Amino acid sequence: MRRVWWIGFGVLGGLALLAAIAFGVGIWLGERKAERRVDVDAAPVSWRTDAEALARGKYLYDSRGCMECHGADGRGKVVLRDGKGLYVRSPNITAGNPQVAEYEPVDWVLAIRHGVSPTGRPLLIMPSEDYNQLSDDDLSALVGYIRSLPALPGGSGEVQLPSLVWAMYGYGMIRDAAAKIDHTLPPPAPQPPAATASYGAYVANSCIGCHGANLAGGKIPGAPPDWPPAADLRPGAAMSRYDTAERFVSMMRSGRRPDGSEVSRVMPFDTLSRMSDTDLTALWLHLRELPLTQASR
Numbered sequence: 690m691r692r693v694w695w696i697g698f699g700v701l702g703g704l705a706l707l708a709a710i711a712f713g714v715g716i717w718l719g720e721r722k723a724e725r726r727v728d729v730d731a732a733p734v735s736w737r738t739d740a741e742a743l744a745r746g747k748y749l750y751d752s753r754g755c756m757e758c759h760g761a762d763g764r765g766k767v768v769l770r771d772g773k774g775l776y777v778r779s780p781n782i783t784a785g786n787p788q789v790a791e792y793e794p795v796d797w798v799l800a801i802r803h804g805v806s807p808t809g810r811p812l813l814i815m816p817s818e819d820y821n822q823l824s825d826d827d828l829s830a831l832v833g834y835i836r837s838l839p840a841l842p843g844g845s846g847e848v849q850l851p852s853l854v855w856a857m858y859g860y861g862m863i864r865d866a867a868a869k870i871d872h873t874l875p876p877p878a879p880q881p882p883a884a885t886a887s888y889g890a891y892v893a894n895s896c897i898g899c900h901g902a903n904l905a906g907g908k909i910p911g912a913p914p915d916w917p918p919a920a921d922l923r924p925g926a927a928m929s930r931y932d933t934a935e936r937f938v939s940m941m942r943s944g945r946r947p948d949g950s951e952v953s954r955v956m957p958f959d960t961l962s963r964m965s966d967t968d969l970t971a972l973w974l975h976l977r978e979l980p981l982t983q984a985s986r
Contacts (some may be wrong), residue, residue: 715856722859726809727867727876731802734796734825736833746834749827752963753895754819755835763838765846768814771913774851781843782835788845797832802876805868813848816898817866822891823863826879854911863911866898882967889975892968896922904979909955916955923979938966 737743750756758779760766769777784790788807792800796807804817816856823831850858857863880888899909906921920927931937936947944958945951952958964972 711912712852714846715898716852718859719857720859722811723865724810724811727803727805727811727872728763728809729799729803729805729872729873731795731798734798734828734832736797736828736836738833738837742833743837745827746830746837748963748965749831751836751966752960752968753831754816754957754960755831757957757960762841763835764841768904769913771805771915773913774849775913776847776849776855778847779814780846781841783838783841784836785842786844790840794832798828798903801828801831803870803872811865811867813850813865814846818869818902819895819898821870821874822877822894824879824891825876828876835877836921846882846906850904858911882965882971884967884970884974886971886974886978888968889971889973890973892964893975896972904976912955917953920953922976924977924981931973934970934973938969941969 728837748843751761751852753980758766758768759782760779762785763781764785765779765781767778769775780786780789782789792807799807800812800815800817801820802817802823804812804815804942805819806812820828854863858865877891880891882888896904900906900922904922906919906967907924908918909916920929928937930947931940940952941958941964942962944953944956944962
């Protein structure tokens with residue numbers, strides 16, 4: 690009997706050793722993946738500085754999440770800090786950052802559309818999947834506005850990830866934006882803002898980082914474990930609460946459902962509330978045309 694116990698302990702010890710080795714290999718793979726070079730054949734897009742473009746660029750910066758992560762002044766800020774090893778500070782994207790000051794037009798395209806730094810390394814936290822399908826006109830306006838911001842002191846961002854996250858990243862359970870994006874997709878043709886479902890599909894590109902490419906929601910990849918899952922935005926799920934555009938717009942402005950309950954503590958409503966009625970109505974129209982699901986509300 691004692692021999693059986695010893696064999697059992699040996700098996701458990703061996704499994705524990707194999708798990709520790711696999712964990713260490715995952716961390717090593719993650720660190721190597723973060724250092725890889727991503728080759729992208731990106732065409733430069735010249736930025737515009739006329740008044741109309743700067744106004745459009747400011748609107749996009751404020752309403753599409755740029756301000757949420759980089760701050761209203763572009764100086765950068767602490768985006769995530771859970772006290773358990775996860776710490777993310779976004780970089781200063783004004784000309785006060787010497788690296789950003791040297792960006793050429795193609796470098797902005799690489800960073801915003803492709804999640805790739807000018808050196809070819811992946812930008813780990815940058816949600817470029819949300820911006821990959823920005824039109825050239827909107828990208829030009831957005832970059833023009835960012836470059837018009839006053840140069841403020843500050844440098845690169847900082848990313849600290851828990852060992853478990855590094856291991857999951859190493860094994861492909863969490864992917865950076867550069868790994869998610871089809872870098873061969875051409876940018877869409879410019880569309881004038883309009884309360885139409887087709888324009889709403891363009892607006893919805895800014896939602897896929899959290900809600901997924903099909904907007905079906907679920908656990909947000911790489912998010913802290915205590916974050917709630919993103920809602921399923923298809924008909925038959927969360928959107929069944931919003932039978933009118935007015936109700937949807939009100940929720941996006943207030944962060945509250947029609948019954949007064951809070952939608953989510955992690956939804957960036959400070960940003961979303963800055964979207965125009967036209968964009969929000971178009972988004973509502975697009976979401977109503979998604980494939981029906983019988984998912985739980």
